[in-house]
Structure formats: C-alpha cells, structure tokens
Amino acid sequence: MSSLPFSIQLPFKTEANEDLSGCYHDLESSALYRMLPTNAREYVKQCPHLLEYLNIFPVNTYGIPLFFSELTRDVRKIETLNLIYPVGEDTFIHILTDPEDVRNYYIPIEPSFLHSVNTLMPVVEKRLIDLLDALEKDPVTEEERVAVLKNLINEILYARVPGEEIGPGAADTVAEKSVKDRLVAFLNTDFSAKKKADEDDVLAGLMQTADGRIVVSPPEYRALEYMMIRDKIEMGILKPFLSDPNIEDITCDGVGPIFIEHKMLRGLKSVIGFTESRELDAFVIKMAERIKRPITYRNPVVDATLPDGSRINIVYGTEVSKHGSNFTIRKVNEIPLSILQLIDSNTCDYTAAAYLWICLEYGMSMFVSGETASGKTTSLNALTTFLPPENKIVTIEDTPELTVPHRNWTREVAKAKGKGEGDGADVTMFDLLKAALRQRPNQILVGEIRGVEGSVAFSAMQTGHPVMSTFHAASVEKLIQRLCGDPILIPKTHVDNLNIVIIQSAVRRPGGGTVRRMLSINELVGYDPQTQGFSFVEMFHWDPVTDEHVFCGKGSSYLLENKIATLLGIPESKRSEIYFEVEKRANILRRLNAAGCTKFWDLFHMISKIKKQGLLNIEV
Incomplete structure (x- = not known):
C-alpha cells in the first residue's frame, strides 16, 4: 500500500517542554525523562519517539500519563483517563478523556508520528x-x-x-x-x-x-x-489498530475520524481520520488490492479476510454510501479466550462450564445462538478445550475465525469464485460439510449455520456426528422457527437431534457498560407430533439483578440422567450422582484458575494431563 494522506487532529494544544536534541545519548539529562515512572523509562530507552511525544504533551495540564504493560478490567474504574500502553514493538496507544463527549480519544504513537518525512x-x-x-x-x-x-x-x-x-x-x-x-x-x-x-x-x-x-x-x-x-x-495507517489486542471493531463511517470498540474502554474515537472523500476512496481501493479483492463502482461491496484473519467489509463510493466510502473491521484474537477468561468476565460461571464440559466430552451437539457481536464465536471457540484431546475435529467456515487446540484438526474454508478466475467454481459450506462426513470426524464445528448447510448438519447429527455451531436467534423458540423455515427447512422431527442451545447476548449493566452473558443454557428434549410443539428444559439462566448464573435445572437434566448416564452404564438408582461430577469439574476449573492456568493453550494442555491421569473418569 502506498503512503496516503490522512489527518491527525490532536485533542490538545502542543507545547515543547524542553529541547531534546542533546538527550538521545544521555536520557538522564532530560528533566521529563527523570519525571517518568520506572516502566515508562524502560519504554523510552527502547523507543525514543515516546519521549518526543511526551515532550509535546501538556503534562502541566493533564499530568504524566499512567503507563500499563497490559490492560486489565480495572482500567474501567478510572474516571479521568490519561494512560499509555504498548502495542507491538514500537507503537504505543494514549487514551485521553474527552470531557465533552462520551467517546474518549485514542491516540496512536508511532515512530513516524512527529517526523514529517513525506517530502523525502x-x-x-x-x-x-x-x-x-x-x-x-x-x-x-x-x-x-x-x-x-x-x-x-x-x-x-x-x-x-x-x-x-x-x-x-x-x-x-x-x-x-x-x-x-x-x-x-x-x-x-x-x-x-x-x-x-x-x-x-x-x-x-x-x-x-x-x-x-x-x-x-x-x-x-x-x-x-x-x-x-x-x-x-x-x-x-491501520497498523496500530490491528496491532492492538484490546480492539474488537474498527469503523470508518466515511469522511471523519476512525472509531473503535475497545474491550476494556468501550467506544473510542481516534485522532486519525480522513478529511476528503477522494483520499478515503483511494485508501479503500489500495486496501482492497492489498487483500486481493479489487473494488470498483460496478462491484462496490467487498467482504473479505485480512492477513491476520480479521473480517472486513468495504463499501466504496458516494453513490451507495452518502458520507463517502466506509469500512468495518471485526478483529479476531490471535490467541483465543479460554473458558476461564470468560468465567472471569462472568460470561458464564464454573458450574455452567462444568456442565458443558461433561456434555461436550460425551458427544452432545450444541448451538451458541444470539445477535450480532454477542460473543457467540468467542464462546464456541473457548468451549473447544473441553473436547477430548484425542478427537479428530473438522471446522468449516466462510471466514476463518475458529482456533481449535487439537493436533488432529482439519480446517476447511469456503471459497467464492473471484473475478477473473476463469473456470473456477464456488466451494460452499454445504460442499465442505458433505465432504466432512467422509472424513470420520469426532466433532464437526461450523462457523455459522445460516442456509442449506443446516440440513446437512442435522443429517450429520442423526448419523452420530456431534456438531457445534453458532446461529443468529435471540431465543430457543426463534431458533426453532428459523431452523424449520426457509432456507434451512429442517424437518421438525429432526430438530431434537440438537441437544444444547446456549442463548448469549450483549447486555447493558447498571454502570452503563455492555457485557456479554450466557442468558440461558437449554436442553432440547423432544418434539410432540400431536401438538407440533417442542419441549426444552432450561438448565441455567442468568439473573440480571444479581448478575449470577443459576443452575435451575439441577436434578432434572435429561442429557445428564438419560443420555450420558446411559452411555456410562450408570444404574437408574444412582443417576442423580452424576450431578456430583458437575461439581467436581467445577472445582477442578476453580483450582486451575487459582493456579494461573487461565490461557487457552495452557488450559487445554492441563485438561489433557488431568484426563490422562484418569481424574475425569466418572465412577459407576
């Protein structure tokens, strides 16, 4: 991509606090450097441009920024934001409060930030x-x-x-x-x-x-x-945004600033933006060429994947976007969040995770359902650590987002025929799902069920292949309606091959922040042909008042008592003891969290070791 014009609108009046020309070889001679905390001094030694930025920042007005090596949820409690954290080897992000707006400032500090080298x-x-x-x-x-x-x-x-x-x-x-x-x-x-x-x-x-x-x-x-x-x-210019692991979405609505959705600090506005439609058009054309999906007036909309796996949507030109070309990037985590990290953020709790652990280990099929940006894919990915480590997993997606920790993992991605690719044909998720059934997988993970591939997924369930997927529906009833309606058209008698439905949503909390919660975990029990109704039992529900997850189905789980207990040969008189297994696994997860084994890969390896030692065997 060529260097393109853009605007930088700093939210403060710059001032040169001191002449730094003699300080590069003797940082201690800088009064500003001596004022910095220890961790900030280490950053300045590696990246002198950080000191240059601080030199123009009005520290007398705002104070020395707080420096974080890694952001935690505690930063949400800071009322007046003035903090800096690193992203990558040579870039820093300065978050500064805007007292006049609900969105605070997001200021990337790059090596090129204060050096006008455009003429060179x-x-x-x-x-x-x-x-x-x-x-x-x-x-x-x-x-x-x-x-x-x-x-x-x-x-x-x-x-x-x-x-x-x-x-x-x-x-x-x-x-x-x-x-x-x-x-x-x-x-x-x-x-x-x-x-x-x-x-x-x-x-x-x-x-x-x-x-x-x-x-x-x-x-x-x-x-x-x-x-x-x-x-x-x-x-x-998107590099700082793409390098920041704390960002979920990057949005340019047209001429104006770039907006972001931050995991810790919610909605922010960047000081970087575009001032003219012509410049923005040129940028999105170059960006589309970079990802090998050219965009034109004739084909003004592109959905694609960036080199890092993030999803991007581009709309080109003022004819279809009145504020100018726009783009939205939905970032993916290089390292997926683990189920313990989701528990820490209260998306679910230990007992719910333990219940899902048992169900997935013993081959139950599951959908994670909810609206856009409710965290469905994140939750689905986190739950893959509960699948037996010896299993063969096949994932099928139109945009690669899932990361499975298993060694025996076949990753398949749908392919749309591009312009000018001769006689090449589309390879749809429907095609890949049919192919997966011949690969003898233990589990099939589908990025999202939205069309005719749904019928193949349910056929796979009927033949004994557990399927996990995400789905767009806000309730179990709506999910069933969509499954049985056009274009998926699942016969009603097949729906109960799906065992578990998790309903997840992004909800508002009293403090004003948006959080992701598993609103309910439900077991689909069966279909009554006489009433043409479906029966399902809610195992867990989220209490919005206490922000807690309640195990309301304890003692009445159809899957635990009738399916899994039967698989294990547990006599009917002792089937209630399987609930002790749920609590045992919940305690294992608590101990792993207390031991600091919270990251995705670490958790999977520890669960594999625990399984190999026989600690997960359910005694009859």
Whole structure:
C-alpha cells in the first residue's frame, strides 16, 4: 500500500517542554525523562519517539500519563483517563478523556508520528524501485519481505548521530535540524494533501554520503523505515489498530475520524481520520488490492479476510454510501479466550462450564445462538478445550475465525469464485460439510449455520456426528422457527437431534457498560407430533439483578440422567450422582484458575494431563 494522506487532529494544544536534541545519548539529562515512572523509562530507552511525544504533551495540564504493560478490567474504574500502553514493538496507544463527549480519544504513537518525512518518501521510493529490480530472488513470506526492505532502506539512508563527521567525499552539508525545528515542521505539515516534490529539489537540501546514501537523523531513519514497512507490506495507517489486542471493531463511517470498540474502554474515537472523500476512496481501493479483492463502482461491496484473519467489509463510493466510502473491521484474537477468561468476565460461571464440559466430552451437539457481536464465536471457540484431546475435529467456515487446540484438526474454508478466475467454481459450506462426513470426524464445528448447510448438519447429527455451531436467534423458540423455515427447512422431527442451545447476548449493566452473558443454557428434549410443539428444559439462566448464573435445572437434566448416564452404564438408582461430577469439574476449573492456568493453550494442555491421569473418569 502506498503512503496516503490522512489527518491527525490532536485533542490538545502542543507545547515543547524542553529541547531534546542533546538527550538521545544521555536520557538522564532530560528533566521529563527523570519525571517518568520506572516502566515508562524502560519504554523510552527502547523507543525514543515516546519521549518526543511526551515532550509535546501538556503534562502541566493533564499530568504524566499512567503507563500499563497490559490492560486489565480495572482500567474501567478510572474516571479521568490519561494512560499509555504498548502495542507491538514500537507503537504505543494514549487514551485521553474527552470531557465533552462520551467517546474518549485514542491516540496512536508511532515512530513516524512527529517526523514529517513525506517530502523525502518519493525519493526513497524511486531508489527502492531500482534496488528491487536488481534482486535475484523475490521474497515470498512477509518476514522475508520485511527483512529485504530493511536491508534496502539501509542502502538508501544513513542515520547520522548528532555531531558525527560524515567524512571526505560527502556532499555539501546543511544545518542539522533540532528536535524543536522538526516539531514545528510536523505541526505545520498539511496531511490532507500529498506532498509532491522533484527529486533534485529534495536532494538539494539534503546531505549525502560518499556512496550516495541520504543522511538523516536517527529518528527520521526510524520513521522512514517504519512507514515503508507499514505502508508497503502491512495495512498502512491501520497498523496500530490491528496491532492492538484490546480492539474488537474498527469503523470508518466515511469522511471523519476512525472509531473503535475497545474491550476494556468501550467506544473510542481516534485522532486519525480522513478529511476528503477522494483520499478515503483511494485508501479503500489500495486496501482492497492489498487483500486481493479489487473494488470498483460496478462491484462496490467487498467482504473479505485480512492477513491476520480479521473480517472486513468495504463499501466504496458516494453513490451507495452518502458520507463517502466506509469500512468495518471485526478483529479476531490471535490467541483465543479460554473458558476461564470468560468465567472471569462472568460470561458464564464454573458450574455452567462444568456442565458443558461433561456434555461436550460425551458427544452432545450444541448451538451458541444470539445477535450480532454477542460473543457467540468467542464462546464456541473457548468451549473447544473441553473436547477430548484425542478427537479428530473438522471446522468449516466462510471466514476463518475458529482456533481449535487439537493436533488432529482439519480446517476447511469456503471459497467464492473471484473475478477473473476463469473456470473456477464456488466451494460452499454445504460442499465442505458433505465432504466432512467422509472424513470420520469426532466433532464437526461450523462457523455459522445460516442456509442449506443446516440440513446437512442435522443429517450429520442423526448419523452420530456431534456438531457445534453458532446461529443468529435471540431465543430457543426463534431458533426453532428459523431452523424449520426457509432456507434451512429442517424437518421438525429432526430438530431434537440438537441437544444444547446456549442463548448469549450483549447486555447493558447498571454502570452503563455492555457485557456479554450466557442468558440461558437449554436442553432440547423432544418434539410432540400431536401438538407440533417442542419441549426444552432450561438448565441455567442468568439473573440480571444479581448478575449470577443459576443452575435451575439441577436434578432434572435429561442429557445428564438419560443420555450420558446411559452411555456410562450408570444404574437408574444412582443417576442423580452424576450431578456430583458437575461439581467436581467445577472445582477442578476453580483450582486451575487459582493456579494461573487461565490461557487457552495452557488450559487445554492441563485438561489433557488431568484426563490422562484418569481424574475425569466418572465412577459407576
């Protein structure tokens, strides 16, 4: 992606607190550095641009920001936000309260943030093209491309330490700009229009080494290298947002700022945005090309997947989007949340998790149902750690989001025929689901049931293949209506092959925040052909007053007493003892949480060890 114009609207009046030009080799000489907490000093040592940002931040008005290495839910209790946390190796995020708005400010601090190198970019790009043409072998992976780009930038630029003599043969020198001068240049830069300059005019004001490398300051070198990698290989100005694991959604509604939904701090507005439709159109075209899904006036809507697995929807042009082109990115976690992390956030509780653990281990089919952004996929993914570690799992998705911890995992993704791909055909979820039935899986996970693949999923259940999936319905009744209606058209007599329905929702709490809760966990018992009604039993329900999950079905579980107990050969007189197994597993989860074994992979490995030791065997 090429470097494109955008606007940066800082929410405060900048001020240069001190001249940092002599501080890069002796940070202790900076009064601002000495004021920072210990963890912030460590960040500054690795990333000097952070100190440059703090130098223009009005600390006398707002105070020194709080520095976090990792955000926790405790930050929600902070009334006036002024905090900084790292994302990636060289980028930081500053969250600042806006007293005039419900959305607070989200300020990415990148190495290129305070260094106006736009006039130099065309010169570097032109030289870069010449060097790339001379490469004997094209890099294949992203890591190889980054390494090659860094090496080539080193052949184009020379980072001169202040006071360093370049040596004989160098071009005529120019006065070195101080940090303050660069700051003034930054504040006066017009980011809304791309800078264009003739190479000779640009080079006339620059110093060059004897071998022709352009001499820049170390901060400018870091800024240029960062921008080149960010814009040529990665996703341009979206990099800080995509690198932040705390972000759930990234939205650009048209001309204006980029909005985000933050896991800890809810709705925020970025200081980065677009000021003209023309610039935004150019950006989304480049972004669509980057993900190999070109967008045009004829085909103005794209649904695709970014390289990191996030889902993106792009709408192009003012004809269909009156505020200008727009895009929405729904991020996926590189490391899925575990069931213990969901318990910590009270999405469910230990007893509900233990109940689901037993049901899934013994082959029950399950749907997680709810509205958009209710956390259905997150919950489904977290529950996969309860599937027996020796099982073969097949996942089928149109957008790859699920991460299964099992080694014997077949991951299949539907494919739509792209434009200009010749005679290639669509490979639908329906096709993949039919193929999965021939692969002898122990469980089939479907990203979402929404069409004719639903009939194949229920056929799989009838033949003894447990199926887990997500579904869009706000209640069990609505779920059954949708299953039996067009286009899924499941015969009513087949619906009870589905054993468990979890209804999940994003709900408002009295404090004003939105949280995700499993509203109910239900067992589908059967279908009465005379009344044409379905019977289901609510095992757990969420109490909105106490924010607790109640095991209302204790003692009346059809699955535990009639299906699982029968599988285990438990005599009818002792079937009530299976509820002790639920409590036993709930206690195991409590101990694992207390021991700090809360992350997705760690939890799966511990459960595998516990199973191998025979601690999960249900005694008859």
